[in-house]
Amino acid sequence: MGTAFFDARDKPEVQPRDGDAVSSRRDPVKSGLRRAAILQSLAAAFWIPQAALLAISGGRIAAGGGLQGVVWPALGLLALGMARSCFDAAGGRLAFHIARVELSRRRQIATAALSLSSPIDRSRKASGKAASIVGEQAELIVPYLARFYPGRMKASLVPLIILACILPVSWIAALVLLFAAPLIPIFMALIGWRAQAASEKQLVATGGLNGFLLDRLRGLATIRALDAVDATALRLRRESESLRLRTMAVLKIAFLSSAVLELFAALGVAMIAVYVGFSLLGEIRFGTWAGRLDLTEGLFILLLAPAFFEPLRELSAVWHDRAAGEAALKALDTLAAGGLPIRGSADATVGAVTGAPAIRLENLAFRYGADEPLILNGFNLDMAAGEHLALLGASGSGKSTLLSLISGLAPCADGRIVIGGAELADDTAGSLRGAMAWIGQKPHIFAGTIAGNISLGRPGIARGDVTDALATARLEKVAEAYGGRLLGEGGIGLSGGEALRLAIARAACNPHLKIILADEPTAHLDAATAAEVTESLLLLSRGRTLIVATHDPLLAARMHRTIRIDADCIVREAAE
Numbered sequence: 001m002g003t004a005f006f007d008a009r010d011k012p013e014v015q016p017r018d019g020d021a022v023s024s025r026r027d028p029v030k031s032g033l034r035r036a037a038i039l040q041s042l043a044a045a046f047w048i049p050q051a052a053l054l055a056i057s058g059g060r061i062a063a064g065g066g067l068q069g070v071v072w073p074a075l076g077l078l079a080l081g082m083a084r085s086c087f088d089a090a091g092g093r094l095a096f097h098i099a100r101v102e103l104s105r106r107r108q109i110a111t112a113a114l115s116l117s118s119p120i121d122r123s124r125k126a127s128g129k130a131a132s133i134v135g136e137q138a139e140l141i142v143p144y145l146a147r148f149y150p151g152r153m154k155a156s157l158v159p160l161i162i163l164a165c166i167l168p169v170s171w172i173a174a175l176v177l178l179f180a181a182p183l184i185p186i187f188m189a190l191i192g193w194r195a196q197a198a199s200e201k202q203l204v205a206t207g208g209l210n211g212f213l214l215d216r217l218r219g220l221a222t223i224r225a226l227d228a229v230d231a232t233a234l235r236l237r238r239e240s241e242s243l244r245l246r247t248m249a250v251l252k253i254a255f256l257s258s259a260v261l262e263l264f265a266a267l268g269v270a271m272i273a274v275y276v277g278f279s280l281l282g283e284i285r286f287g288t289w290a291g292r293l294d295l296t297e298g299l300f301i302l303l304l305a306p307a308f309f310e311p312l313r314e315l316s317a318v319w320h321d322r323a324a325g326e327a328a329l330k331a332l333d334t335l336a337a338g339g340l341p342i343r344g345s346a347d348a349t350v351g352a353v354t355g356a357p358a359i360r361l362e363n364l365a366f367r368y369g370a371d372e373p374l375i376l377n378g379f380n381l382d383m384a385a386g387e388h389l390a391l392l393g394a395s396g397s398g399k400s401t402l403l404s405l406i407s408g409l410a411p412c413a414d415g416r417i418v419i420g421g422a423e424l425a426d427d428t429a430g431s432l433r434g435a436m437a438w439i440g441q442k443p444h445i446f447a448g449t450i451a452g453n454i455s456l457g458r459p460g461i462a463r464g465d466v467t468d469a470l471a472t473a474r475l476e477k478v479a480e481a482y483g484g485r486l487l488g489e490g491g492i493g494l495s496g497g498e499a500l501r502l503a504i505a506r507a508a509c510n511p512h513l514k515i516i517l518a519d520e521p522t523a524h525l526d527a528a529t530a531a532e533v534t535e536s537l538l539l540l541s542r543g544r545t546l547i548v549a550t551h552d553p554l555l556a557a558r559m560h561r562t563i564r565i566d567a568d569c570i571v572r573e574a575a576e
């Protein structure tokens, strides 16, 4: 029955967002990313001694010292270069690893929440949209965590270290850098606000387009039959045009932010170059603590100036990752939040129900949402162990809803359900559901063989079990005719009655099956096929408790008892 993959205890709590996605995350992620950022910052800071060695070598060569004087600095440069690469690679690897682990954790939370959300929850995200968020958009978290977070730390540390090294050489060069640097983050922040909004809109548009496409592809036959192809194509064009516009808006902002940064970085370096050049020519005689700037000092400053802006440039390159990453995190959080939950979990002990159980419903009340009307109110029912019950009632009186409540697909607002002496609650729902089968009007048939559709890869189901199940469902002849050939998607190749009997065969394969909930199994079938399905259902229900919601008087007549629900939830024994 149930489809949940995770225990209810794993049910995600959506973390409060405080504007900084990383700070609200578990500590190991934060501290791991900090370690990666420190490694990468150290790698960047290695350029300072490298620049000093280069400047010293340049000064010595210019002073006519020959190549002997630069051998040791060259070796030092090489060693530092290698250390720099190692630190940078180690930091990058660590950040990437942490980001992937965090992505998997977030995905697991979102899929666990999705698997625990009730299939009768109308507000559940469209399948295409949910698939797009979990599969595609979630990937954007990796560059955000692996590049933006370490990049931000590097941008706030490395320029300060470089500034501290330039200041003792020339206060004016340090001052130029000090004024040029803050302009960049200010503009980036201004642009960033717009970037995030644009990214969120783009992600919504991508998810929307995916959801729309999947939905319409599923209903392609209906669209064709009702001659709505042009209208659908037009809508599709509108949706993709909107996605194009939103993608262009994001790109425009990304280009704008890089242009702003390049402009300020180039201006800063140019001003330093002008100052160093004129100082070396003797035109400028101020800006140092003592005397004039010599060639070694000038070279040192000139080599460090671009490195001062480098972390900021890197941050700008990953600025867009932040907007996209935070939008993806938000989308995953919304996927994991709220909705109507199913009760219990799927990985509970199966086989806990022994023998066909009695079922008692006491004062049951239910509504689909807080602001929606009560569908059931004060509903009572007593069923004996192994009893077969037909549930009649006008359309919309709540028959399917009642079956959903018995299977724990939604929690009741009031009252209790007792199955075989155990009250249906969060800790019992999983094991009780393991003893149930749901046979609805439209069972989902996968593309594949009939046998594969019956066993569904469930462990412990042998070929003999499938043969027995085919016999129970009276489907042997169809299976024989098909041989090993494949059914099409959605059960193409089977009639409605055959698809229903396949669902009965699936249920028959469950060795723990004790309760059968059938929701209008004979609806839309001709009399002969309905009779066949009825016989298969009765065969399956031998020695088991059965509740059938139906409008079919012939099916109802085959049950031990028939009751009728009316709009006021008053249960009446139906007249024979």
Ligand SMILES: Nc1ncnc2c1ncn2[C@@H]1O[C@H](COP(=O)(O)OP(=O)(O)OP(=O)(O)O)[C@@H](O)[C@H]1O
Binding pocket: 120, 121, 122, 368, 375, 393, 394, 395, 396, 397, 398, 399, 400, 401, 402, 549
């Ligand atoms: N997933 C849902 N979310 C919100 N309301 C729902 C949902 N499913 C059904 N309803 C509403 O609950 C009421 C009872 O629906 P339900 O499907 O249980 O009736 P039913 O007796 O099984 O009807 P039918 O005989 O036509 O199948 C209806 O008013 C319906 O509109």
